[in-house]
Amino acid sequence: MHAFITKMNFTSCLSREEETSLQACVEGHQAFSKGRTFLNQGKKTDGIHVLTEGWACRYKIAVDGSEQIISFMLPGDSCEDIFPIANTLDHSVKALGPVRVAMVNRQQIMTLTDHSPALSSALAWSCVVDKSIMGEWLLNVTRRSAVVRLAHLLCELYVRASIIGRVERHTMYFPLTQIVMSEALGLSAVHLNRSIQSLRQQGLVSLEGRKLTIRHWSRLTEFAEFNDDYLHLDRKLVTDVRMAS
Amino acid sequence: MHAFITKMNFTSCLSREEETSLQACVEGHQAFSKGRTFLNQGKKTDGIHVLTEGWACRYKIAVDGSEQIISFMLPGDSCEDIFPIANTLDHSVKALGPVRVAMVNRQQIMTLTDHSPALSSALAWSCVVDKSIMGEWLLNVTRRSAVVRLAHLLCELYVRASIIGRVERHTMYFPLTQIVMSEALGLSAVHLNRSIQSLRQQGLVSLEGRKLTIRHWSRLTEFAEFNDDYLHLDRKLVTDVRMAS
DNA sequence: CGATCTGTTGATGCTCATCAAATCCAGTGG
DNA sequence: CCACTGGATTTGATGAGCATCAACAGATCG
Numbered sequence: 199m200h201a202f203i204t205k206m207n208f209t210s211c212l213s214r215e216e217e218t219s220l221q222a223c224v225e226g227h228q229a230f231s232k233g234r235t236f237l238n239q240g241k242k243t244d245g246i247h248v249l250t251e252g253w254a255c256r257y258k259i260a261v262d263g264s265e266q267i268i269s270f271m272l273p274g275d276s277c278e279d280i281f282p283i284a285n286t287l288d289h290s291v292k293a294l295g296p297v298r299v300a301m302v303n304r305q306q307i308m309t310l311t312d313h314s315p316a317l318s319s320a321l322a323w324s325c326v327v328d329k330s331i332m333g334e335w336l337l338n339v340t341r342r343s344a345v346v347r348l349a350h351l352l353c354e355l356y357v358r359a360s361i362i363g364r365v366e367r368h369t370m371y372f373p374l375t376q377i378v379m380s381e382a383l384g385l386s387a388v389h390l391n392r393s394i395q396s397l398r399q400q401g402l403v404s405l406e407g408r409k410l411t412i413r414h415w416s417r418l419t420e421f422a423e424f425n426d427d428y429l430h431l432d433r434k435l436v437t438d439v440r441m442a443s
Numbered sequence: 444m445h446a447f448i449t450k451m452n453f454t455s456c457l458s459r460e461e462e463t464s465l466q467a468c469v470e471g472h473q474a475f476s477k478g479r480t481f482l483n484q485g486k487k488t489d490g491i492h493v494l495t496e497g498w499a500c501r502y503k504i505a506v507d508g509s510e511q512i513i514s515f516m517l518p519g520d521s522c523e524d525i526f527p528i529a530n531t532l533d534h535s536v537k538a539l540g541p542v543r544v545a546m547v548n549r550q551q552i553m554t555l556t557d558h559s560p561a562l563s564s565a566l567a568w569s570c571v572v573d574k575s576i577m578g579e580w581l582l583n584v585t586r587r588s589a590v591v592r593l594a595h596l597l598c599e600l601y602v603r604a605s606i607i608g609r610v611e612r613h614t615m616y617f618p619l620t621q622i623v624m625s626e627a628l629g630l631s632a633v634h635l636n637r638s639i640q641s642l643r644q645q646g647l648v649s650l651e652g653r654k655l656t657i658r659h660w661s662r663l664t665e666f667a668e669f670n671d672d673y674l675h676l677d678r679k680l681v682t683d684v685r686m687a688s
Numbered sequence: 689c690g691a692t693c694t695g696t697t698g699a700t701g702c703t704c705a706t707c708a709a710a711t712c713c714a715g716t717g718g
Numbered sequence: 719c720c721a722c723t724g725g726a727t728t729t730g731a732t733g734a735g736c737a738t739c740a741a742c743a744g745a746t747c748g
Contacts, residue, residue, distance in 0.1 A: 240672070258578065260586040261668045268578040279574070281567030288575045288673045312557075322526030325570055329524070330533045332577040333503065333513040339585050340629025341505040344704070375726065384585025386705050391728060423506045427485070428533045589736070620694065631737050636696060 199224050199300045201274035201362060202248045208361065209323040210316040220317070223306040230293040232373075237277055237291035245301045247277040252297035253373050256289045257381065267382035269331065270294075270355065270374075274362055280307060280321055295373035295408070327430050334428045339384045342423065345393045347383050349422035352403060356412055357426055372410035444469050444545045446519035446607060447493045453606065454568040455561040465562070468551040475538040477618075482522055482536035490546045492522040497542035498618050501534045502626065512627035514576065515539075515600065515619075519607055525552060525566050540618035540653070572675050579673045584629045587668065590638045592628050594667035597648060601657055602671055617655035 203217055212220070225245065230236050237247065239258070254271045268289060271277060277291045277299070311318035331354070338347050359370045374382075380390040397403050402418045404411040412418060419425075448462055457465070470490065475481050482492065484503070499516045513534060516522060522536045522544070556563035576599070583592050604615045619627075625635040642648050647663045649656040657663060664670075 256578070258582045260582060262586070264586060266582045266586050268581050279567075279571050282564065282571050285568075285571060285675065286672070288675070289578060319527065322524075323530075325574075326524050326527050326530060329570070329574050329577065332574065332581065333501070333534060336513045336577065336580060336584065336629075337503045337505060337511045339581065341507070341509060341511050376728095377726075384581075387726090388706080388728085389704055392704095395728085427531070430530065430533070621696095622694075632694090633696085633738080634736055637736095640696090 199248065199250060201250055202276070202300070204362065205274035205324070206317065206320040208320075210320040212314075212316055212320075216310075216314050216317055219310055220307070223302045223310065224300045225303050226301045228299050228301065230297045230299070232293055232295050234297075235290050235292040236297075236299075237287060239287050239290045242286055243278050244304065246280055246304050246307070247291075247299040248302055249273050249275050249277065250298045250300050253294040254291055254297055255294055255378070255382070256291050258289050265381050266384065267378065268335075269328065270358075270382070272355075272358055272362060273364070276302075276324075279325065280304065281325070294378060323430070330428045330430060344383070344385050344389055345396045346422055347385070348379065348390065348393045349397060349402065349418060350424050351379065351383060352397075352405075352410065352412075353419055353422045353424035353426075354429070356410070356415075357429060357431075361431065368413075368415070369409055369411040371408060372405065373408055444493065444495060446495055447521070447545070449607065450519035450569070451562065451565040453565075455565040457559075457561055457565070461555075461559050461562055464555055465552070468547045468555065469545045470548050471546045473544050473546065475542045475544070477538055477540050477542075479542075480535050480537040481542075481544075482532060484532055484535045487531055488523050489549065491525055491549050491552070492536075492544040493547055494518050494520050494522065495543045495545050498539040499536055499542055500539055500623070500627070501536050503534050510626050511629065512623065513580070514573065515603075515627070517600075517603055517607060518609070521547075521569075524570065525549065526570070539623060568675070575673045575675060589628070589630050589634055590641045591667055592630070593624065593635065593638045594642060594647065594663060595669050596624065596628060597642075597650075597655065597657075598664055598667045598669035598671075599674070601655070601660075602674060602676075606676065613658075613660070614654055614656040616653060617650065618653055 199221060203212065203220060206212055206220070227250070228236075228247075237243065249271050251273055253273075254277060255267045256269045256271070256277075257265045257267045259265055271291075278287070279285070311321065334350075334354075338350050342350060355372070356365065356370065359365050364370055376390050376394065377387050379385075380387045383390065385393070394405060398405070400417075400421070401413050402421065403413055444466060448457065448465060451457055451465070472495070473481075473492075481499075482488065494516050496518055498518075499522060500512045501514045501516070501522075502510045502512045504510055516536075523532070524530070556566065579599075583595050587595060600617070601610065601615065604610050609615055621635050621639065622632050624630075625632040628635065630638070639650060643650070645666070646658050647666065648658055
């Protein structure tokens with residue numbers, strides 16, 4: 199839950215009381231192993247699952263059975279929308295590695311927002327960022343070639359990892375297999391593999407085991423046509439992130 | 444503004460007072476002609492533009508200068524997110540035909556939501572639907588062939604037009620040029636043209652002038668792999684829409 | 689009534705999907 | 719500790735879907 203509060207604090211400034219009442223909304227914890235789909239399309243959701251450790255993704259299944267990933271969730275991200283009470287999911291959620299989630303009571307957090315403008319604006323901010331990321335993904339899959347598309351995704355995940363403090367010496371935990379990346383980028387696994395090799399040969403990144411290392415951030419962002427405006431970092435911490443480059 | 448209230452009422456039930464106080468948030472009206480970009484990427488937004496007549500779209504500009512449309516707005520849709528105060532736009536908005544908008548004061552509507560759960564849940568609902576549509580678009584552009592992709596878009600717009608009462612005898616106003624459609628679907632205009640011809644030859648739709656007529660809804664939805672779940676119509680009016688098929 | 693936007697058609701080639709198979713690696717059980 | 723297993727990565731070869739270029743016809747508008 200710590201990660202979630204950090205994320206909320208990224209945009210707003212929660213008071214000590216607000217933080218403790220947020221903690222009080224947590225009803226329990228769960229753990230899932232790699233590959234496990236723990237939220238299913240079409241189901242109603244009551245509680246909210248907040249990632250505390252590990253990565254997950256939202257995905258949809260096409261008629262031919264292939265899966266399209268529509269967003270990645272990192273520690274601190276929630277797996278459902280918070281606002282609408284008990285809506286049905288139009289996508290599924292699966293763990294991309296070992297994952298731990300905190301179960302948050304939706305009603306409780308809703309009543310909290312009534313009395314906390316800071317919290318409610320933080321939640322609204324995260325919803326807008328979600329939408330914004332999806333817009334950029336649309337641009338990504340339609341207007342950029344496979345290699346650039348991949349580079350762009352790596353840039354996004356690198357920035358998102360750094361704002362939650364998960365980057366050290368340009369290196370981060372990176373649980374995505376090539377198959378998962380191909381499902382996110384709308385490419386075949388084969389072609390994605392060749393795209394990775396291209397980035398490696400250009401000396402831009404190194405990607406092995408479950409670690410991603412950025413070899414040359416400024417050249418990578420230029421190559422990827424990456425501009426972090428769409429992540430809406432225009433609040434606090436921005437300098438910290440930019441320093442990391 | 445009538446269209447906006449209708450949209451809000453689609454999911455929640457606003458009281459007479461709520462409706463009139465919504466009306467009171469309107470500070471003026473504007474009209475734009477076809478092709479006019481009236482909201483620019485990177486700019487801060489203060490007021491909210493609500494479409495009262497005509498269609499508009501959100502789009503992003505790629506480095507090569509091409510435009511990617513990331514969503515369409517129909518009468519009743521708002522051009523900005525309502526929640527976050529004065530965020531910067533990560534996209535531009537342009538009119539797809541002659542358009543009329545109502546200018547709504549953001550602060551006023553925000554204070555309204557504090558006292559109206561119905562309104563605030565209606566706003567949250569529309570934000571979730573937006574996200575859901577973008578998720579489906581991601582699936583659309585990555586997993587479906589050009590013809591199916593086009594058919595899917597036509598299905599979506601047909602349903603969205605019918606829930607705001609803009610469909611008569613399977614025919615609707617349809618201001619999108621082939622170029623605009625190609626910008627939304629990530630296709631070349633040439634290939635899009637051939638896709639339209641394919642749909643015409645199959646007797647599924649007729650698309651000429653600024654009118655779209657659905658010739659065979661059930662066959663079209665099957666062909667398009669279209670399922671309206673992602674539009675979250677699971678409240679009122681659903682039967683009305685389904686009847687139209 | 690010319691100028692410009694939109695729609696249509698044909699020809700060519702590139703990006704990426706698909707199929708197939710080999711290699712590598714982590715985990716598992718005997 | 720090693721054989722076994724299934725997943726992940728890699729390489730090669732072939733072909734399909736769509737982009738691109740070019741040109742023209744039709745529509746729309748000032």
